[in-house]
Amino acid sequence: MSTQPEGRRPTIRTVADRAGVSKSLVSLVIRNSPNVSPERRAAVQVAMDELGYRPNASARALAEDRTRLIAVLVNDLRNPWYIHALEGINALLHRRDLRMMIGDQRLDLLGDEVLTAAFLEMDVDGLVITGSMVQSERLIHTATHLPTVVVGSRSLALPRGDLVCNDDEQGSRLAVDHLVGHGHRSIAFLNAPTDAAIFREQGYRDTIAGHGLETFVDMDDPSEDGGYRATVRLLTANPRLTAIFAYNDLMALGALSAAEQLGLDVPGDLSIVGYDDTTMAQLKAISLTTVDNASYRIGYRAADLLVDRIAAPSRPPQTLLLEPQLVVRRTTGPAPTD
Template sequence: MATIKDVAREAGVSIATVSRVVNNSPKAGKASIKAVRTAMKKLGYRPNVNARALVSKNSNTIGVLVSDISDPFFGALIKSVDQVAREHNKHLLIGNGYHDADSEREAIELLINSCRESLIIHAKALSAEELIGFAKEVPGLVLINRYIPEIADRCIAFDNFKGTYMATEFLINSGHQHIVYINSNHKIDDASERQAGYLQALKDYKLDCPAHYIAAADSNDQGGKSAMIELLSKNTDISAVVTYNDFMAAGALSALEESNISVPAQMSIVGFDNGLISRYVYPKLTTINYPIEMMAKQATELTLKLTKKEPYTPDTSIFSPTLVKRLSVQSI
């Protein structure tokens, strides 16, 4: 395998000159750049990214931690980050946290070693104290979908409480009084905040919420299906459902279809996220829009500004939900 010394010898320049060309230094002359790049191509030399990062303290990469890259929600997040990163000639390194503290910690440490300065972190299991510690270590660390007051200027968050309040209120205003809730069984802020919004809406409109009106399961279609079956087995009077996300709503729709319960004629349902699936299930899903693409782009702009120590004042750091009305809700 060719080394930087081999490239310098082939190009007839010093090792320092090769280093300047590799790191895009403005001190490198056009003739040197041409000679070094020709030599690199001939010898099949590929610069050591980690070594370059140690020299420049910036590997021209942005580290991104998500909970599960296979989830389309996080796919949309990553794509939006990448769009902004490419505009700034940056590349992405991606880690999975799986809502597990040890996995999140390990991934963040690996990303710090590779990226050093720019990180966009979606971490739900790690404590606020640990994340504050990482923020002190990494100049451009930005949290997405989480708010920690001590590092509020590093947070791009979403009002989950308001989202489920809005969904529940819409059903109430559509005449529904017996509304159940399907929640995620992950012990994360999103789950507790969304359930709290649902409960507050019922309380404000003086509607009851017995314990059997709430079921929790894995936050996917199978979880939504099993939770809906559980709720149907315990309740005979319900007319509407609010779900933690659109995938759980899709699973609930499947369970209702198998139980010969027509949506929305016999049961109304509201999802959460406004993901792609919400437009293709039958009936098309009324849902809460989660502007993850906008949030991800703003988080990327913020991390890049922080690493350059440039001022950046976003329009908002806590995004608000909006209701997307489709065909899965009927007034009664």
């Protein structure tokens, strides 16, 4: 229990007096310096607990000449894919005694202008760019002045920085080969206007061509409503379609709703495959066959690369493509025989 007089915040001096050590040694403990014996570290920790002392973040930043803040710029937090990626990012940062602050670009009416300017003003240690982003001058300026890693977008051409994402073409091959293996010959792709969709559509087209089949593509928003609209258009124009591969799980959920609206059984009449393996896809009531794009591992590896870049800003940029896996659930099955 704290014995600090009421109304007064404990300081490094009061902690040092309580532990019977110097202020400089308390400072070393706060900075997790290895140059402190276990006995003295324990004494300082006991004193801080008894006094209710919490290190001042601003003072620590001044002492270390760094804020230990990592800025994460997200394209749209409504997409559940980002939750898994952010969990991976935060897991690594927590291990390295770093804190994550998140900015949602969708909520910034000026694009990334306000958020990136705020990140620089806060003197963050590094930047994680997550998802599809417009390559604005402000974004390039910020990435030039901060150690940066890009997660999930392969079209951003930054002057320096690392890239970690899923092998989208391989994910599409897994999905299409799975459907072809179940006898499907009329397979459509629900596309969306995003960076990753470019690679996923290319993987779809290449794999479909490799099987000697015809392509069917429709584009809409990468949302449940977008998937619903695109599916209705495709099935109305091509009633013989027996399978749909969606750009993401949200669009696949829209395809499920469209199939129900049109009186089609899934997977008896129509098989549906999503992409991302979000928590929604894993729900037993939905049980969506989908491509697991390793979003948690992507976030973890991205944060790891960023920490390395903070330590060595001039090292050559790295690009990591992590292998996806197909997760088969109840929304896919054999093609209808009629």
